[in-house]
Amino acid sequence: MNLIFIAPPAAGKGTVSSLLATNYGYQHISTGDLLRKEINSGSELGMQVQEIVNQGDLVSDDIITELLMKELAKVKSGFILDGYPRNVEQAEKLNTIFTSLNIPDYRVIYLAVTEEVATKRALGRIICNKCGRTYNKYFTELAPKVTNICDNCGNALSTRNEDTEETFKYRYQKYLDVTAPVLQYYQDLDKLSTVDANQPSDQVFEDIKKIIEV
Numbered sequence: 059m060n061l062i063f064i065a066p067p068a069a070g071k072g073t074v075s076s077l078l079a080t081n082y083g084y085q086h087i088s089t090g091d092l093l094r095k096e097i098n099s100g101s102e103l104g105m106q107v108q109e110i111v112n113q114g115d116l117v118s119d120d121i122i123t124e125l126l127m128k129e130l131a132k133v134k135s136g137f138i139l140d141g142y143p144r145n146v147e148q149a150e151k152l153n154t155i156f157t158s159l160n161i162p163d164y165r166v167i168y169l170a171v172t173e174e175v176a177t178k179r180a181l182g183r184i185i186c187n188k189c190g191r192t193y194n195k196y197f198t199e200l201a202p203k204v205t206n207i208c209d210n211c212g213n214a215l216s217t218r219n220e221d222t223e224e225t226f227k228y229r230y231q232k233y234l235d236v237t238a239p240v241l242q243y244y245q246d247l248d249k250l251s252t253v254d255a256n257q258p259s260d261q262v263f264e265d266i267k268k269i270i271e272v
């Protein structure tokens with residue numbers, strides 16, 4: 059079964075996607091990756107995209123939809139779609155793509171996470187620059203045994219937060235506002251499953267297994 063992920067920032071989408079890729083061979087399709095791939099290919103369209111990005115503009119729905127259509131025509135089944143659709147218009151376009159490529163089997167998974175948990179996940183993240191292991195100072199089970207020291211290699215840990223609490227909360231709220239109509243759209247089509255993403259990622263993975271293994 060193909061999956062479409064709708065997930066606020068810090069819902070743990072990356073970890074769950076890797077688990078699905080490793081255990082079920084899911085192919086992760088993100089619109090960000092598609093854009094980067096097209097730019098790196100040096101194609102005509104890729105050069106256009108590069109120019110748009112350089113100017114600090116958003117790549118149009120039409121271009122993203124075209125790239126996605128090309129990719130889905132190749133992959134066809136066993137994919138996780140990430141970053142699309144972001145609005146109802148895109149959801150309708152995706153429906154058309156699915157129909158034309160004969161992809162009837164999909165489920166939309168909403169990774170629901172509270173603002174509190176998402177904020178702690180995003181802002182509490184600390185990383186070991188030496189071995190790459192990540193921790194979170196706000197969750198006991200994810201915190202290093204000794205404050206700011208890597209369990210693995212004894213290196214001092216550093217914070218790498220791009221967000222302040224205020225900017226993170228803004229991004230989170232904005233995401234909810236923008237995606238609410240998309241969730242409603244899939245609810246009406248009876249395609250929506252909501253998973254409690256406040257849980258640890260292995261539990262989230264278990265819940266998703268139940269959805270895909272029916």
Ligand SMILES: [Zn+2]
Binds near residue numbers: 188189208210212
């Ligand atoms: Zn380390």
